[in-house]
Amino acid sequence: MTFHADEVAANLERAEQSIRAARDQVADGYYDFAASRAYYAAFYAATAALLSENVNMTKHSGVIASVHQRFVKTKKLNEEHGKNLNWLFELRSIGDYGATAHVSQSDAERAIQVAESFLNAIKPVIKRQ
Secondary structure, eight states: TTOOOOOOOOHHHHHHHHHHHHHHHHHTTTTHHHHHHHHHHHHHHHHHHHHHHOOOOOOOHHHHHHHHIITTTTSSOOHHHHHHHHHHHHHHHHHHTTTTTOHHHHHHHHHHHHHHHHHHHHHHHTTTO
């Protein structure tokens, strides 16, 4: 077990909760907020994976770059998961800061699927640590 075992578990739980919250937001028609929650699900999962390697980062750009360096380039995650993490980050920016631009229902629904796929791909990476 890693030094950050409690933090890894807490981040995985937050990821699961964020996916549930994103589904609720879509059901209520809040697509911007759903996209943000979906991104955060992936962010928490990525943070958990990095913590399992005793890497503690808080900046979003650093977490994303580290996921590409430590997991995508080493083939622990496939390239599609890396691209999806980037897309979720971009979509979250629209949802959170888009002013007149908004996330569509289909993009919000896809974001949830992508985030869930990312979380499911991260879990075995963490278990191998």
